[in-house]
Amino acid sequence: MAPISSILLSNGTVLLHDEQDHVNPVKTDILIVDNKIANIAPSISPPTDAINIDCTGKILSPGFIDTHHHLWQTQLKGRHADDLFLDYMVKGENFEDGSNWNFVYALFGVEDVFLGQLGGCMEAIDAGTTMVVDHAHMNYSAKHSSSALSATVASGIRSYFCYNPVPQPPAASLAPFSFGSNAAEWSTKQLADLAASQPFGNGRVRLGLAFDAFYLPKEFVVSLYERARGLGVKLFTSHNLTNVGFGAHSWVNLLDSYGLLQGDFLLSHMNQATPEEAAKLVAKGVHISSTPETELQVAIGSPVCFRPDLHKISSLGIDCHTNNSGDILSQMRLALQSARSTYNQQFIEQGKVPRAVNATALQAFNLGTIMGARAVGMEAEIGSIAVGKLADIVIFDARSPSMICGAEHDPVAAIVLHASVRDIETVIVDGQIRKREGKLVPVVDKNMAEEPMEWSQIAAKLLHSREKLQEILKTEDMDSARKAVIGLFHIDEQNIVDNL
Ligand SMILES: [Zn+2]
Incomplete structure (x- = not known):
């Protein structure tokens, strides 16, 4: 000992x-x-x-507690400065591998994933994030997930590593798009193996589940969640948007109708939550993650963490450090000031001024600390001193x-x-x-290096990895990729307009 x-x-x-x-x-x-x-x-x-x-x-x-992040994407930083959601999906998530459209993470080798993940974790620690919910959607193979998990453990951060089960076939064709109705066998096995061997890193890293494919048959979705709960998984995270990109479905109502919705769910974004959905989430003890910096940019709706009917179940996340800052300080500030602006504007437009602000600095601070702890079911352990x-x-x-x-x-x-x-x-x-x-402080991972790795060494490896990936990515045909993504999400192109 x-x-x-x-x-x-x-x-x-x-x-x-x-x-x-x-x-x-x-x-x-x-x-x-x-x-x-x-x-x-x-x-x-x-x-x-x-x-x-x-x-x-x-x-x-x-x-600080970050409740929604894709930690593996470090080599893709800087690519989305002027992107909207559809552009991000085209450039950040997809590429053509000769005959099929595929996901960018398929380009990442196992070591690239390790480095990207380690870079994401270390940016978070540098910024004072001590706990992060990782929506770990780099799961191209079992080795990709193992490698990312090793990097999280090596970094020293506390995390829910939310494993993303891969539908069969794993490298789906996007044009025409189709997923099968079963999880890949290796992915089902890895989920069970990881659940049996968690927690990792002296208890710091726990296993969660990340899943977005609710369009798959009910039997598949229900059995996945029931099986994961049976395996001892304690946190279930999912993107949740209702718009022309993601479609008009209410995943909240769907999950509720399946009998799955309960307090171990953590839903990201929820920008278009109806009052009925908000009431349902509060009643079920479900929490949400607002990610102000991505949400304010990419046209998926304004952050809802200060909406009166959602505030008390809210928390803050980074989402994509490819796109924006990796620090919760920025998210607190953007959430607070954008909520104030939206509120104040209603008064201005009616020739009045509000008597007081609608949101406080303390509330923003709590969103990034104690409320984040509640969102991950760890209020008794973290979130306050x-x-x-x-x-x-x-x-x-x-x-x-x-x-x-x-x-x-x-x-x-x-x-x-x-x-x-x-x-x-x-x-x-x-x-x-x-x-x-x-x-x-240098990090230790015996599989990567005998000696502790200084940040400068990790940075050099990241640059090398990025150059290699960039060589492939720069040859892609973005117009064609855009068409594929529009097809994937069944987007009605008449709704993409230049002005109102
Ligand atoms: Zn996300």
């Missing part, structure tokens, strides 16, 4: 949640023993072997040019409205320091 390690975080401003989700900044010490918060009190005497971190002038926040909880803590430099003075007045406002990733000095996940003095 490994020796118990301890860390003393002394004299910082610690953000402590109360039972009503208010946050009280308290000048105090925190003692971490092994992977848990053992004590919160002034002037703690540390064990002799403790690592001491002087937190004078620092803010200590619960680690409290004795007995897992030690997932982010330390901000409150004396940086961006946070100075704001941090003294209101540390929550300083984080939500003033901080950037630069201000995050130290990140602790599960009692392990993963970022220190502004730099990521």
Whole structure:
């Protein structure tokens, strides 16, 4: 058994949640023993072997929780700056392999997947994310999924690795598009094997299920979920959109009619949720993940995490770090200010002004912390700083040019409205320091390298992998790909217009 390690975080401003989700900044010490918060009190005497971190002038926040992310896509960053949803699907998800349309992840070799996944995890840790729900849709082969899972474990992040079962045939033709009605045999077996051997990484990484193919026959969908629940899978995530791209179906009503909808579901986006669907989700204890930065860009609707009927079941996610920032700070800020703008505009258009804002910085902070913990069913373990909880803590430099003075007045406002990733000095996940003095700590994966890997080495490997992938991707015929995706989603082209 490994020796118990301890860390003393002394004299910082610690953000402590109360039972009503208010946050009280308290000048105090925190003692971490092994992977848990053992004590919160002034002037703690540390064990002799403790690592001491002087937190004078620092803010200590619960680690951020990202409830929707595709972590494997790092090599595809920068490709979608001016894309809408359909463009993203064309350029980010699909390619032609000579005779068939296929998914981009099929281009990724097993090592490319490892690197992409590790890059995604490390960007998240660098930005103070300590827990991430990974919608792991890189599952081209069993080795692809194993490789991604190894990278998540190596990175040190906490995660639900939401395995995406692959329908048969796995590399479906998109033109004409068809999936079979069964999961590929290897995929069914791997799901069972992973469920039996979870959790991974000393308990940090749990198995979830990611699934979007609700158009498949009822028997298939019901048996998949029943089997996964029987295997001990505790979190079920799925994209949920109703629009000209995704179609007019209500997956909420469908899942409910199948008797599957319950509190272990986490639905991404939900931008077009009807009041009836919202009421159903609240009644069933289902949570949602808003991903403001992708949603604001790609024309799938405005983020709903401040909608009054959905707010209390909401949380925040990144979605695609190919497209946008990988930090929850940005998502808090974008969600908050876009919700305020939408609300204020209604008054402006009627020649009035609102008496008060409709959403607060504290609410945004909670969406990225304690409400994220609720969304993944882990409120008792993460999401706030409290004795007995897992030690997932982010330390901000409150004396940086961006946070100075704001941090003294209101540390929550300083984080939500003033901080950037630069201000995050130290990140602790599960009692392990993963970022220190502004730099990521090297990661260990014996299959990839004998020695611990510095970020600079990982970056060099990522560049090499990207160049290789880019050689293939640049030869693709995008007009033809666009036609294939329009066919795949049965999009009525009359609804794609230049102006209203
Ligand atoms: Zn997504």
